[in-house]
């Protein structure tokens with residue numbers, strides 16, 4: 061994944077001279093705290109890969125200023141948690157400028173962050189805040205789950221005329237998978253979900269690091285219960301792909317929405333409520349939400365595991381929806 | 395002047411510096427063996443700063459610290475065993491396993507917290523000083539931060555606020571030259587913090603942060619000033635971290651010669667030399683002191699390893715009061 065993201069940055073910088081990178085420790089020899097930008101300052105020079113002081117509000121704000129004046133900045137904020145410091149620039153500036161200017165100007169800004177639980181990084185370095193930003197009209201929120209998507213979505217984010225928050229799940233940096241060649245120039249459309257595994261019994265909607273867990277859960281459900289789960293990777297959390305989710309739900313009539321972010325006030329609530337509103341006419345509406353318990357992400361690994369859900373919880377939630385619908389057991393889907 | 399200090403007192407300060415060194419080396423060893431979860435930031439090489447500053451603080455004076463905070467916290471008098479318990483993520487650790495190295499807090503001795511957010515502690519120190527001033531207390535707050543924090547908004551807004559209200563804060567910049575891979579001189583045009591101090595209208599001093607006596611003298615002036623209601627001071631202590639940003643960081647951004655030149659200026663060696671010159675610590679005494687400290691830290695680390703694992707459900711406790 062790390063290399064796929066680096067390729068996306070390099071190809072976009074090659075293609076469009078107005079693309080430049082700004083962030084802390086992104087220059088060589090460090091090449092970024094998580095090494096995504098390694099080699100890029102050597103290749104493109106320090107005007108286009110610029111090391112910034114620890115100044116998140118100024119970094120993101122400078123990105124906004126550059127974006128409205130003809131550049132395509134790709135800003136790196138080291139951890140999603142530190143976006144909190146840049147909140148005004150993101151929420152009251154970047155997200156609002158096109159709208160409140162009456163459409164005069166676009167804000168083609170990409171903000172890359174990594175984050176998420178799973179490394180005992182403690183309460184200030186493990187948050188998943190996508191739902192905060194999904195609440196803000198004007199921002200787009202993208203979370204890739206595979207190297208291929210990572211590359212194709214980052215290219216789309218950079219080309220997009222609006223501010224895009226691009227959240228890289230840290231635990232996927234070392235994940236492997238096929239990536240299209242530079243010649244292919246594959247760009248994934250923002251706002252479009254991807255069906256990562258088709259199925260007819262229950263729909264599992266998720267994104268980011270949880271996609272792999274949902275696929276693992278689907279595997280288990282198939283093996284142990286004969287249940288065919290359809291796994292939908294949202295890829296873009298805001299605006300999210302209602303059509304794909306609703307179409308799948310109309311087929312399976314059972315829904316599990318799963319994310320590692322805190323359940324309360326999370327994307328699961330938004331998606332479950334939308335499906336419920338749109339599908340009131342369906343015979344049996346069965347919906348379950350999987351998300352982190354209502355606590356900050358603690359340090360000790362066993363505490364972290366307790367707070368943050370995994371494949372296990374998805375399996376349990378899928379079984380629960382099907383059980384409530386009277387569809388778990390021998391008769392399932394056959 | 396450096397000659398004024400009581401050698402017996404300096405011996406105790408030296409013990410504290412040795413304790414920090416031993417703690418950091420032991421923690422690094424355990425971390426490299428895979429025993430400690432999370433990240434670990436070592437302050438080896440910087441021991442003179444926390445010890446020189448906290449030497450003038452009472453138990454109920456306060457400090458705020460950083461992600462590289464073990465030294466500050468130990469110097470303020472924290473129990474190394476409970477710190478190790480926290481590094482292991484155990485139930486009896488300072489934060490009950492919820493914080494880890496970057497978040498150790500001990501309110502009973504005025505440690506308002508290490509902090510994972512660079513600059514995050516600065517406004518908190520200012521607020522703590524504000525409540526002391528409101529209560530008419532003569533307590534003071536020492537706010538430790540790195541050179542990296544100096545470029546954050548929180549730092550500028552916090553120091554300015556302390557300045558306008560004459561708050562009793564000692565702002566201590568531990569300039570170890572780098573913020574992760576970024577050399578401080580590449581992200582700050584001010585020559586030193588005295589330039590910034592002028593901008594806020596408060597006193598500022600640059601001191602050799604590898605010289606315990608230089609830190610002691612500057613900190614004494616600043617603490618006295620704050621205690622008598624004279625307001626904040628900015629201190630820049632120039633020092634160096636021997637290890638990378640975190641344990642495991644290969645630190646490819648700096649040269650071996652640079653590291654060697656700073657190691658040659660080990661803050662421990664200077665103090666040992668000072669004590670030897672005064673006949674307060676001979677070779678045998680030095681060896682005894684080191685052995686005592688080492689035994690203390692080994693015992694603390696062993697206690698850490700024996701800690702109780704927290705019950706998973708305790709993850710949901712303390713989200714709110716009650």
Ligand SMILES: Cc1ncc(C[n+]2csc(CCOP(=O)(O)OP(=O)(O)O)c2C)c(N)n1
Pocket residue numbers: 084114116138142145460461462510511512513539540541542543544570571572573574639
């Ligand atoms: C607001 C914020 N931005 C970025 C980081 C990531 N980060 C952690 S430590 C660090 C460098 C800090 O340098 P400095 O303040 O000089 O302290 P030192 O590590 O040198 O002790 C950075 C950039 C952070 N923790 N918080």
